[in-house]
Amino acid sequence: MVVVGAGPSGATTALLLARRGHHVALVDRARFPRDKACGEGVMPPGVAALRRMGLYERVLATGARPLDGVTYQQRGGDQQVHVPFPAPPGGGPAAGLGVRRTSFDAALVDAVRQERTSTVREAERVTGLLRDPSDAVIGVTTTTGEIRARIVIAADGLHSQIRSWAGLTVPSRARVRYGLAGHWRVDTRDRDAVTVTLAGGHEWYEAPVGPDLLLVSILTSRSRPAMTARSYGHVARRSIPGIRNADLVSGPLGAAHFHQRVRAVADGRVFLVGDASGYDDPTTGDGIAIGMLLAECLAGHTGEFLSGRIARETAATRYAADHADLVRDRRRLTRLALFLARSPALSRRAIVRATGDPRALSKLVGINCGYQTFRDLSARDWLLLAGV
Ligand SMILES: Cc1cc2nc3c(=O)[nH]c(=O)nc-3n(C[C@H](O)[C@H](O)[C@H](O)COP(=O)(O)OP(=O)(O)OC[C@H]3O[C@@H](n4cnc5c(N)ncnc54)[C@H](O)[C@@H]3O)c2cc1C
Incomplete structure (x- = not known):
């Protein structure tokens, strides 16, 4: 073999x-x-x-x-919702x-x-x-x-x-998307979640990967912000408040044509x-x-x-x-997430609704883990996701 x-x-x-x-x-x-x-x-x-x-x-x-869930936010961070990871159906830690x-x-x-x-x-x-x-x-x-x-x-x-x-x-x-990822020297002791920032056509991901190391990646299909390996450091600093004064210690590395x-x-x-x-x-x-x-x-x-x-x-x-x-x-x-991410108006509405009632978003995280299926989404959940 x-x-x-x-x-x-x-x-x-x-x-x-x-x-x-x-x-x-x-x-x-x-x-x-x-x-x-x-x-x-x-x-x-x-x-x-x-x-x-x-x-x-x-x-x-x-x-x-260890990570306890995902925090979704709209660019600017004014609307934010934290979705804890669900526990596995057979028991065990939700992490x-x-x-x-x-x-x-x-x-x-x-x-x-x-x-x-x-x-x-x-x-x-x-x-x-x-x-x-x-x-x-x-x-x-x-x-x-x-x-x-x-x-x-x-x-x-x-x-x-x-x-x-x-x-x-x-x-x-399919339309070409690409991503860049780099590591920043940041005190991450108070971070226990992945943070996803939906920024209209592109998304930022932050994850603590060590006591003083924060991974910051971007996924995008557009040239706005003009994102190349060269401009990554500058644009990331401008977009993510937590790294404004931090050092970029490695990367960025890139990948495309997902x-x-x-x-x-x-x-x-x-x-x-x-x-x-x-x-x-x-x-x-x-x-x-x-x-x-x-x-x-x-x-x-x-x-x-x-x-x-x-x-x-x-x-x-x-x-x-x-x-x-x-x-x-x-x-x-993934198709649903890309659809929401592409439309700033839709994703903002979904996040605003989820701050009041995160059940639909929790089910999506459950589906991502394989613990739930699309059949578990009720008509009410779909309305919540549509921001209604
Ligand atoms: C920007 C970005 C962000 C991502 N974020 C996440 C995330 O947060 N969480 C997550 O779970 N996934 C994430 N992913 C996806 C994740 O990186 C991949 O799904 C994962 O690495 C797949 O693992 P793999 O073992 O299938 O392939 P890989 O990890 O890509 O390993 C393939 C290996 O094959 C070797 N190889 C290739 N060609 C040859 C050859 N001809 N001969 C010998 N060796 C060869 C390579 O050297 C490599 O080591 C992200 C991906 C990108 C691009």
């Missing part, structure tokens, strides 16, 4: 397969710790996945910060985590490294798929040679090349997981959590195949069904 990409999705898949006794090569072109443009908020289902893997304390020890991707991803990779049946291959780029004479995928080629494997798992991120080489990419015509669609998430030889398996937009901040949940399903089904209990086609069909179940409502939620 080869897993390409050692971000949260790939590392989780590799770890769970190795813990079941399967031989796994986890390959990444980067050397860890490596950084990545991200809002760095792990939503509660991701924290629950960390606990299931026994890695929560280890991640907390890297300086990660997210603010993490530095450098330490978070490295902690997961270190856990894989400790498994007897795994090999972590860093600074090794995968350059293509290895095929037999009948064109079936039998592994990958890399900058240092070949890795033969019964299954190739593509966890190589948003712009997955494995996905394209396997013919699983569908071109997207909307990615796939023909299938598995074809029996190649399985896609995390961002590589299709993505909408980071606006709901659940990419890490959903990547880990998908990885759990994937490790379960491919593990069954590797143990000889099911056929590879069955593993593919079962994984595709789980994948669809996990992403369906979250994708609808």
